[in-house]
Amino acid sequence: MxxxxxxxxxxxLLRTKLSFPPQRPANKAMNRPLGSELHPSILGQDHIPAALELCRFAGWNQTKQDWQRFLRLNPKSCFGLFHDQNCIATCISTEYARQQAWIGMMLVHPEYRRQGLAKRLLNHCLSRLDEQGIACVRLDATPAGLQVYQGLGFVPEFVLxxxxxxxxxxxxxxxxxxxxxxxxxxxxxxxxxxxxxxxxxxxxxxxxxxxxxxxxxxxxxxxxxxxxxxxxxxxxxxxxxxxxxxxxxxxxxxxxxxxxxxxxxxxxxxxxxxxxxxxxxxxxxxxxxxxxxxxxxxxxxxxxxxxxxxxxxxx
Structure with missing residues (x-):
């Protein structure tokens, strides 16, 4: 061995402390749904600080190095939704040998949740994968997302x-x-x-x-x-x-x-x-x-x- x-x-790396500029706060007074008027955009290196802030809101473990890796491996399949020039939601897909794809980093800013933004991003990723002929798509779902994914045609395989x-x-x-x-x-x-x-x-x-x-x-x-x-x-x-x-x-x-x-x-x-x-x-x-x-x-x-x-x- x-x-x-x-x-x-x-x-x-283990001692690295991440630091990044705060995003401009979302408009708390905004009440009308945004899902229909926002369109997914491809994320780039300059969006990493905003993506990391979404990770921190969710209590997730990803680092700057992780987001750099996502963008290196999937330069055309890391997507975000933007409102007032702020990144408020993300979703990525990783393709493996054109046999199967993986959905990950489904994140929505807390002040923009329950407006269908995650579903909109996910459907965008799935449509793109369907166009590419990738017939198998997988993800690891939290208990909160289980029913949502089942409604989109995902079936459980095993628990980890x-x-x-x-x-x-x-x-x-x-x-x-x-x-x-x-x-x-x-x-x-x-x-x-x-x-x-x-x-x-x-x-x-x-x-x-x-x-x-x-x-x-x-x-x-x-x-x-x-x-x-x-x-x-x-x-x-x-x-x-x-x-x-x-x-x-x-x-x-x-x-x-x-x-x-x-x-x-x-x-x-x-x-x-x-x-x-x-x-x-x-x-x-x-x-x-x-x-x-x-x-x-x-x-x-x-x-x-x-x-x-x-x-x-x-x-």
């Missing part, structure tokens, strides 16, 4: 839960564990094996996403699995985590925890009972549940290989 850090030290490890004093290694194998050929072979395993678990090739995540993550690999840990606004995020057995997953998690200070979020399918029991034994606490949902054709995923997702925004 090996653990490797990117050129940018993970510890620096967020597990949270509170920030506490742990015996954390401050140095990068030395890799077991250092030959370039071994690293390339291992990388290809991990991509193949992830494709079996997720159902589509998402090597572009994994390569981008690796640039911001601590990576631990084993012969039959791998996992990543990256910084978040509220807590570090453990995932994706793909392995051929619970034992391999436990080994990878233990290595990641040994090298990571601070609080941690970890999203695990509920069917992985041995792994959720392991998380509980480590001090993780169950925080909330999500439902994986699908619209259209079924691109099979193997939940038995899935011990942690890459995040609700990308699967």
């Amino acid at each position: 090996t653990c490797q850090r990117p050129l940018i030290a993970i510890c620096n 839960s967020r597990w949270r490890l509170p920030e506490q004093t742990r015996d954390v290694s401050r140095t990068n564990p030395k890799p077991r194998n250092t030959r370039k050929s071994s690293e390339e072979t291992s990388y290809r094996k991990h991509l193949e395993l992830d494709k079996l678990a997720f159902g589509s090739d998402r090597s572009e996403l994994l390569a981008d995540l690796a640039g911001d993550s601590l990576i631990c690999s084993a012969d039959n699995g791998f996992g990543m840990m990256r910084a978040g606004h509220l807590a570090n995020y453990l995932g994706p985590l793909t392995a051929k057995s619970p034992g391999v997953a436990k080994d990878v998690v233990s290595r990641l925890l040994d090298a990571t200070p601070g609080a941690i979020f970890w999203d695990i399918p509920d069917s992985q009972m041995e792994t959720t029991q392991f998380a509980h034994s480590l001090g993780f606490q169950k925080d909330r549940s999500l439902t994986r949902m699908r619209r259209g054709k079924n691109v099979p995923q193997d939940v038995n290989l899935m011990y942690g997702i890459s995040g609700p925004s990308t699967g």
Whole structure:
């Protein structure tokens, strides 16, 4: 098993404090519905501060680095709604090998909710995906959004839960564990094996996403699995985590925890009972549940290989 850090030290990322200019407050006196008069626009780098403010309103964990990644990978499928030049809602879709797409970052400013803005953005994303011939669309729904998505043709597939490890004093290694194998050929072979395993678990090739995540993550690999840990606004995020057995997953998690200070979020399918029991034994606490949902054709995923997702925004 090996653990490797990117050129940018993970510890620096873990200590990063986000700062961004506040948005102009929304018009609290505005009562008439806006859904019919606002049109989705493509988001750019200059919209990241506004998108982050929506994340903070929602209590979400995404960082500036996450939004930069969304825009790099999906430059034409990150959408927003604007009122008085303020970004008041967002939604993104990520396409994987033209087989399936993922809907994420469905956010609406608190003062503009219950006006159909999220549904308008979602329908825009779905129409665009239909035009591209992408037959399978997935998302991870909160309990509040479950009925809304069902009304748009999404069906439940399985339940996963967020597990949270509170920030506490742990015996954390401050140095990068030395890799077991250092030959370039071994690293390339291992990388290809991990991509193949992830494709079996997720159902589509998402090597572009994994390569981008690796640039911001601590990576631990084993012969039959791998996992990543990256910084978040509220807590570090453990995932994706793909392995051929619970034992391999436990080994990878233990290595990641040994090298990571601070609080941690970890999203695990509920069917992985041995792994959720392991998380509980480590001090993780169950925080909330999500439902994986699908619209259209079924691109099979193997939940038995899935011990942690890459995040609700990308699967």
